[in-house]
Amino acid sequence: AQSVTQLDSQVPVFEEAPVELRCNYSSSVSVYLFWYVQYPNQGLQLLLKYLSGSTLVKGINGFEAEFNKSQTSFHLRKPSVHISDTAEYFCAVTPQGAQKLVFGQGTRLTINP
Amino acid sequence: DAGVTQSPTHLIKTRGQQVTLRCSPISGHKSVSWYQQVLGQGPQFIFQYYEKEERGRGNFPDRFSARQFPNYSSELNVNALLLGDSALYLCASSFRLMNTEAFFGQGTRLTVV
Numbered sequence: 001a002q003s004v005t006q007l008d009s010q011v012p013v014f015e016e017a018p019v020e021l022r023c024n025y026s027s028s029v030s031v032y033l034f035w036y037v038q039y040p041n042q043g044l045q046l047l048l049k050y051l052s053g054s055t056l057v058k059g060i061n062g063f064e065a066e067f068n069k070s071q072t073s074f075h076l077r078k079p080s081v082h083i084s085d086t087a088e089y090f091c092a093v094t095p096q097g098a099q100k101l102v103f104g105q106g107t108r109l110t111i112n113p
Numbered sequence: 114d115a116g117v118t119q120s121p122t123h124l125i126k127t128r129g130q131q132v133t134l135r136c137s138p139i140s141g142h143k144s145v146s147w148y149q150q151v152l153g154q155g156p157q158f159i160f161q162y163y164e165k166e167e168r169g170r171g172n173f174p175d176r177f178s179a180r181q182f183p184n185y186s187s188e189l190n191v192n193a194l195l196l197g198d199s200a201l202y203l204c205a206s207s208f209r210l211m212n213t214e215a216f217f218g219q220g221t222r223l224t225v226v
Contacts, residue, residue: 004155032213036217042219042220043117043203043217043218043219043220044156044203044205044217045217046214046215046216049213049214051213090155090156092155094211096211097211098169098211099144099146099161099163099168099169099210099211100146100158100161100169100171101146101148101156101158101205101215102158103155103156103157104155105153105154105155106153106154106155
C-alpha cells in the first residue's frame with residue numbers, strides 16, 4: 001500500500017518570499033507523483049507531475065518540485081509567492097500500473113501582505 | 114472544450130436517504146474516478162470506471178455504488194446516508210486507464226443532516 005505525508009498542515013509566508021511545501025511518500029513499488037492545488041470551494045487543479053526522467057519538474061504558476069528517490073520525497077517550491085497562491089496544496093502518488101491516486105492530508109498555504 | 118462537470122453543486126439530505134451524484138467527463142475521456150473529500154482531509158478514492166467497467170474500488174462500504182454509461186458519464190449512488198457521508202465528492206476524468214493525468218470537476222458538496 002502507498003501513503004503520503006505532508007509534513008506541514010499550515011504554512012504562512014509573506015508575499016514575494018520563497019516557499020517550500022514538503023511531501024514524503026511510502027511505497028514498495030515505483031510511483032508517479034503529483035501536486036494539486038485547491039482554491040476555496042473548487043475542485044483540484046494539477047500543478048505538476050513526475051512520471052520519469054529529470055527529477056526536477058516545472059509546473060504552472062511558477063511552481064517546481066524535485067523528486068528524491070532515496071529520501072522518498074517530492075517537495076514543492078516557488079521562489080516568490082503571490083497573494084493569489086493562497087490555497088490548499090495536495091501531494092499525491094499513484095503506483096505505476098494502478099488506477100487510484102493516494103493523497104496527503106494537504107498543506108494550507110497562506111500568503112500575508 | 115468543457116471541463117469535467119458535476120451536478121448538483123450542493124445538496125442537503127436527511128440521514129437514511131439515498132443520493133445520486135452525476136459526472137460528465139471531458140470529451141474523449143473514457144475513465145471516470147470518484148473521490149470523497151471530508152473537510153480538512155485529502156481526497157479518498159472511491160471508484161474508478163473505464164470503458165463502462167469497474168476497474169478499482171476503495172475502502173468504502175457497499176452503500177456506495179457507481180456506474181458508467183455508454184457516453185462515459187457516470188453516477189455515484191450512496192444509500193442509507195449517514196452524517197459521516199457529509200463531504201465534497203469529486204469526479205476526475207482521464208483519457209487512459211492509468212492516472213498519469215486526471216482532471217477534476219468542481220465537486221458536489223453533500224450535507225447530511
